[in-house]
Structures are given as structure tokens and as C-alpha cells.
Amino acid sequence: xxxxxxxxxxxxxxxxxxxxxxxxxxxxxxxxxxxxxxxxxxxxxxxxxxxxxxxxxxxxxxxxxxxxxxxxxxxxxxxxxxxxxxxxxxxxxxxxxxxxxxxxxxxxxxxxxxxxxxxxxxxxxxxxxxxxxxxxxxxxxxxxxxxxxxxxxxxxxxxxxxxxxxxxxxxxxxxxxxxxxxxxxxxxxxxxxx
Amino acid sequence: xxxxxxxxxxxxxxxxxxxxxxxxxxxxxxxxxxxxxxxxxxxxxxxxxxxxxxxxxxxxxxxxxxxxxxxxxxxxxxxxxxxxxxxxxxxxxxxxxxxxxxxxxxxxxxxxxxxxxxxxxxxxxxxxxxxxxxxxxxxxxxxxxxxxxxxxxxxxxxxxxxxxxxxxxxxxxxxxxxxxxxxxxxxxxxxxxx
Numbered sequence: 001x002x003x004x005x006x007x008x009x010x011x012x013x014x015x016x017x018x019x020x021x022x023x024x025x026x027x028x029x030x031x032x033x034x035x036x037x038x039x040x041x042x043x044x045x046x047x048x049x050x051x052x053x054x055x056x057x058x059x060x061x062x063x064x065x066x067x068x069x070x071x072x073x074x075x076x077x078x079x080x081x082x083x084x085x086x087x088x089x090x091x092x093x094x095x096x097x098x099x100x101x102x103x104x105x106x107x108x109x110x111x112x113x114x115x116x117x118x119x120x121x122x123x124x125x126x127x128x129x130x131x132x133x134x135x136x137x138x139x140x141x142x143x144x145x146x147x148x149x150x151x152x153x154x155x156x157x158x159x160x161x162x163x164x165x166x167x168x169x170x171x172x173x174x175x176x177x178x179x180x181x182x183x184x185x186x187x188x189x190x191x192x193x194x
Numbered sequence: 195x196x197x198x199x200x201x202x203x204x205x206x207x208x209x210x211x212x213x214x215x216x217x218x219x220x221x222x223x224x225x226x227x228x229x230x231x232x233x234x235x236x237x238x239x240x241x242x243x244x245x246x247x248x249x250x251x252x253x254x255x256x257x258x259x260x261x262x263x264x265x266x267x268x269x270x271x272x273x274x275x276x277x278x279x280x281x282x283x284x285x286x287x288x289x290x291x292x293x294x295x296x297x298x299x300x301x302x303x304x305x306x307x308x309x310x311x312x313x314x315x316x317x318x319x320x321x322x323x324x325x326x327x328x329x330x331x332x333x334x335x336x337x338x339x340x341x342x343x344x345x346x347x348x349x350x351x352x353x354x355x356x357x358x359x360x361x362x363x364x365x366x367x368x369x370x371x372x373x374x375x376x377x378x379x380x381x382x383x384x385x386x387x388x
Contacts, residue, residue, distance in 0.1 A: 025340070074342040077331040112385045115309075119381040123374070129320045132326035137233035137271040137328035141335070142343070149267040151345040180317070187313040190384065191306045 027189065029105040033128060034185050041178040042101050048171030049085035052078055052135070055168070057161040070154075070161040077134040078165065084131025093121070109162055112191060118186045120130045125179035132172035139166050176190065211244055221383065225316045226298040228379055235372040236286045239322070242365030246272055246329070249362070251355040263346075264355040271328040272359065277346025279366060282318050289314070291367035305384060319373035325367035333360050 052072050059068035072078040098117060102110055142162055145153035155162035246266050253262035266272040290309060296304055336356055339347035349356035 037342075070342065075340060076334065115384050117313075117382050118309075118312060118316075119377055122319065122377055125316065125320050126323045126370070126374075129324045133324035133328040134331035137331040138335070140270065141332070141345075147267060148264065149345075149348045151335075151343075154343045176320070180320075183313055183316055187309050191309050 006156060028103060029037070030185055033100070034182060035096070035099045035103060037048055037185075038092050038096055041175045041182075042089050042096075044171040044174040044178065045085045045089040045092065046171075047060055048168050048175070049082050051168035051171065052085070052165060053082045054163055055164045057158055057164075057179065070158045072165070075138055077138040079132050081131045081135035081168075081172070084127050085175075088128045088175065091120070091124050095138065114186050114190050118183060118190065121179055121182050121186065125176060125183070128175050128179065132169060132176065135165070135172075136169055139169060205214065211297040218281065221364050222297060224379055224383055225293070228376060229290070229293045229297060231287050231372050231379075232290055233375075235369045237288075238365040238372065239279045239283040239286065242362050242369070243283065244274050245362035245365065246279070246359060247276045249355055249358045251352050251358075253351060264352045266359070269332055271332040275362075275366070278321050279369075281349050282322045285314070306381050308384050310383065312377060315373055315376050315380065319370060319377070321361055322366060322373065324368050326363060326370060329359070329366075330346035330363055333363060339388040357359075 055070075055078075056071045057070045072082060095117065098113060102114065139162070141151060141153075142158075142165070143153055143155050145151050248266075249266045249272075251264045266276060289311065292307060296308065333356070334353075335345060335347075336346060336359070337349050339345050
């Protein structure tokens with residue numbers, strides 16, 4: 001028998017309620033996964049906010065009166081996108097201590113705080129989705145334009161601006177996917193706990 | 195003592211565990227509220243989808259080649275808005291039986307189905323938010339235009355089209371508010387149940 005099997009076996013035997021222990025281990029594993037996913041989401045949303053917020057392109061040609069320049073705050077949807085990402089990343093950082101508490105404390109007393117976390121996560125997911133989809137709608141218009149409304153695709157001129165704004169959406173959508181995974185994990189925990 | 199007080203008093207006295215009954219009544223009341231809120235959200239989202247989907251304006255003047263016409267599917271964001279609202283209203287109708295089950299069954303065995311409902315409601319809220327905010331971003335552009343991107347406000351020409359699309363956003367945002375209330379109610383129930 002290998003060494004690790006022996007150790008885990010002896011560990012199980014010395015515990016007072018052996019049948020309860022595997023469930024505890026699973027719960028602790030899920031709590032650690034929850035913590036890691038939150039870190040991923042923090043990185044993704046901060047990355048999105050910074051990438052969009054620092055977008056700035058000045059075209060190399062200008063007339064006597066106008067210098068052609070594009071910034072994120074020329075379009076209100078992009079401003080909202082930056083704010084939404086900043087708020088969500090701040091929330092995620094504040095939720096990390098609670099996530100650590102769930103790793104330490106796997107007993108059923110943490111059920112209430114898990115359900116509160118489900119609710120807050122859902123609210124933040126909605127905010128992030130709103131920001132990302134408003135920005136995506138405008139990015140789509142910038143790329144394709146709209147013939148019926150006579151809106152031209154500005155990406156032909158502001159090429160790097162468009163690429164940067166499109167790329168910054170990725171972080172937000174990663175954040176949304178992570179929130180869905182977090183909701184699945186937390187719901188599973190809330191249902192499965194005895 | 196009025197008649198109803200007497201009746202409720204005698205009802206309480208004849209029950210085997212009087213201390214448990216008020217909790218049950220509160221739970222049943224919240225479940226009924228849940229059902230009513232779902233009906234409101236169904237009406238709001240169907241109204242939104244229909245209002246946006248039937249928008250159609252033809253301007254009274256035309257050139258030899260072009261007749262100026264605006265429909266919801268000229269703008270992809272509006273198409274997404276209609277689809278999102280239709281999907282969410284279909285989900286809400288399908289969730290009504292589960293909501294009725296929660297009214298009938300207030301015992302703790304319904305906790306699992308409540309948490310599943312929290313998860314699904316959160317997902318649908320995200321979809322509805324995405325549709326509403328993408329459409330809102332485009333409606334904003336249609337109203338205000340954008341000087342930097344050289345996009346003109348089309349609302350000066352397509353007046354009734356713009357009013358109709360703006361108004362159809364209201365239903366979606368009512369739906370989002372109802373989802374937030376549903377999540378609060380369901381989370382409260384999931385935490386408070388013994």
C-alpha cells in the first residue's frame with residue numbers, strides 16, 4: 001500500500017464520525033475553488049476596466065481646427081462599462097474574506113452567509129452583464145456601422161481604438177462566466193449541506 | 195371580538211404545534227407574493243417583446259429609389275432585445291407551476307427547489323439585463339447621436355419609431371426589478387426556513 005493511502009486511511013479511522021468526513025473534504029474543496037474563481041474574476045474585471053479606461057488614440061493627421069482623437073469617455077456606454085467593471089471588482093475583493101471564512105468553516109452555520117453571497121453575486125452579475133452588453137452593442141456599431149440609421153463604421157479610421165475596446169470586452173465576459181460558475185457552486189453547496 | 199379574530203384564534207388553538215403556525219402563514223404569504231410577482235414579470239416582458247417587435251415606421255416622403263422605413267430588426271441590438279424578452283417570458287411561464295408548488299408545500303422539503311429557482315432566476319435576470327442594456331445603449335445613440343463618431347440622432351426623422359423603442363424598454367426594466375425582488379424573497383425563504 002503506498003504511503004498516502006495509509007495516511008488517509010489512518011486519518012479517517014481516528015476521526016469520531018468517519019462517514020461525515022468525505023462530505024467535509026468535498027465542501028472545503030469547493031470553497032477553495034470558489035476563492036480561486038473570485039481571484040480570476042477580480043483579475044479579469046480589473047483588466048477590463050484598465051484596458052478600456054486607458055484607451056486613447058490620436059490620428060496622425062489633423063485639420064486646422066480639429067485633431068481626430070478617440071477616448072473611452074467619448075461614448076457614454078464605454079464610461080458605464082468602466083464604472084461597472086470597477087464596482088464589480090471592488091465587490092469581489094470585499095467578498096474574498098467571506099470566501100476565506102467559508103473555507104475555514106464548512107459546517108452548516110455558514111449556510112446563511114452562502115445564500116447572501118448567492119444574492120449579492122447575482123446582483124453583481126447583472127451589473128457586469130449590463131455594462132458588457134451596452135459596450136458590446138456600441139462596439140458592434142463601431143465595427144459594422146448601420147446602413148439604415150446612416151451610422152458609419154468608425155473602425156476604419158480608429159483602428160487601434162476599436163481593437164482595444166473590443167479586446168477589453170473579453171475580461172468582462174470572463175467575469176460573467178466566472179459568476180455563473182460561482183452561482184452553480186454556491187447553489188450546490190446550499191442544497192447539498194445537511 | 196370581531197368574527198375573523200375569533201376564527202383565527204380558534205384555528206390556532208386546535209393546531210398541534212401552535213408556535214410553528216405563524217411561520218407557515220408568513221411563508222405561504224411570501225410564496226403567493228412570489229407567484230404574483232412572476233405574473234407581473236410575464237406581462238412586462240411579453241409587453242416589451244411585442245411593443246419592440248411590432249415597431250414599424252414608414253416616413254411619408256420617399257425618393258425614386260428609397261422609401262425611408264424603420265423596423266426593429268434594422269438594428270441587431272433590438273433583435274436581441276426581442277429574443278431575450280421572449281425567452282425570459284417563456285421561462286417565467288414555465289416557472290409558474292413550481293411557484294404554485296411552493297404555495298402548496300411550505301415545508302422544508304421545498305428548500306432545494308427554491309435554491310434551484312434562485313439560480314435560474316439569476317441566469318434569466320442576466321439575460322434580460324443584457325438585452326435591455328444593449329437596446330438602451332442603441333436607443334441612447336438614436337436620441338443623442340454621437341458627435342465624435344459622427345453618428346447622427348435618427349430620432350429627428352423617425353420620431354414615433356424612437357418613442358416606441360424607448361417605451362418598450364420600460365417593460366424590461368420592470369422585469370429586472372421584479373427579478374431582484376424575487377431573488378430577495380427566495381433568498382429570505384431559503385435562509386429563514388428551519
